[in-house]
Amino acid sequence: MGMNIPGYDSVAAVLENGVAQALDHLRTQGYSRIGYFAPSLMLNRRGDPRDEIYRGKMAEWGLPERIISYEGTAFDVAAARAAAEALADSMAQMPTDERPDALFCFNDMNAFGAMMGLRRKGLRIPEDMALVGCDNLPLAMQLDVPLTTIDYPLEAVCQNAVRLLVGRIRETHDSLPPEPRHMELLKTNLVVRESS
Numbered sequence: 001m002g003m004n005i006p007g008y009d010s011v012a013a014v015l016e017n018g019v020a021q022a023l024d025h026l027r028t029q030g031y032s033r034i035g036y037f038a039p040s041l042m043l044n045r046r047g048d049p050r051d052e053i054y055r056g057k058m059a060e061w062g063l064p065e066r067i068i069s070y071e072g073t074a075f076d077v078a079a080a081r082a083a084a085e086a087l088a089d090s091m092a093q094m095p096t097d098e099r100p101d102a103l104f105c106f107n108d109m110n111a112f113g114a115m116m117g118l119r120r121k122g123l124r125i126p127e128d129m130a131l132v133g134c135d136n137l138p139l140a141m142q143l144d145v146p147l148t149t150i151d152y153p154l155e156a157v158c159q160n161a162v163r164l165l166v167g168r169i170r171e172t173h174d175s176l177p178p179e180p181r182h183m184e185l186l187k188t189n190l191v192v193r194e195s196s
Helices: 015-028 050-061 077-091 108-120 154-173
Strands: 010-014 034-039 066-070 102-105 130-135 148-151 182-187 189-191
Touching: 010 015, 010 154, 015 034, 015 050, 015 102, 015 130, 015 148, 015 182, 015 189, 034 050, 034 077, 034 108, 066 077, 077 108, 102 108, 108 130, 154 182
Parallel strands: 010 182, 034 066, 034 102, 102 130, 130 148
Antiparallel strands: 148 189
16 A cells, blocks of 8 residues: 555555655755655665655756665654764764755655754754655644645545455455556645745
8 A cells, every 4th residue: 555566456646746846846945955864674665756756856956866764664753863863963074065955754754753853953944954754644734843745645545445455355256366456546746834
């Protein structure tokens, strides 16, 4: 669920649109040292366009890639916070023109951790570092610095996944399994808030 998985029934929103909007938004806001902040397990996943679009945009703009990865899962806020604290510490040793000025985060949980870690080290969001997440979790708009994020239609994805599953259960009487089905939902879009 959540992405197209070859060989299996799957339901996904189209992330490409939202990811491109997020990166274009950061660039039009004047950010030129944009990092991609993600758990190492989430990098280069088959069916997930975030890495490819990030790399493509950096190449298109003639900007170096700044992939900041860390050990942990996509929902491990503590690991993201620790990685952001380490990033802030390392930035103190970098020339100003090499320090990331924005982070495109793998998801909102990862962005929440990044925000906490950077702020614990004295950095201001968005003045010192802009942040963009992905998912548009309800908490994203409730933070004291509301998070800019890609709106992912999770409820619609879940409803359609259940429909596919129920359909599979009803088809079990057939001797040959039907071909895998893939449903794509509405495109994702960026929701701009104060973090960028």
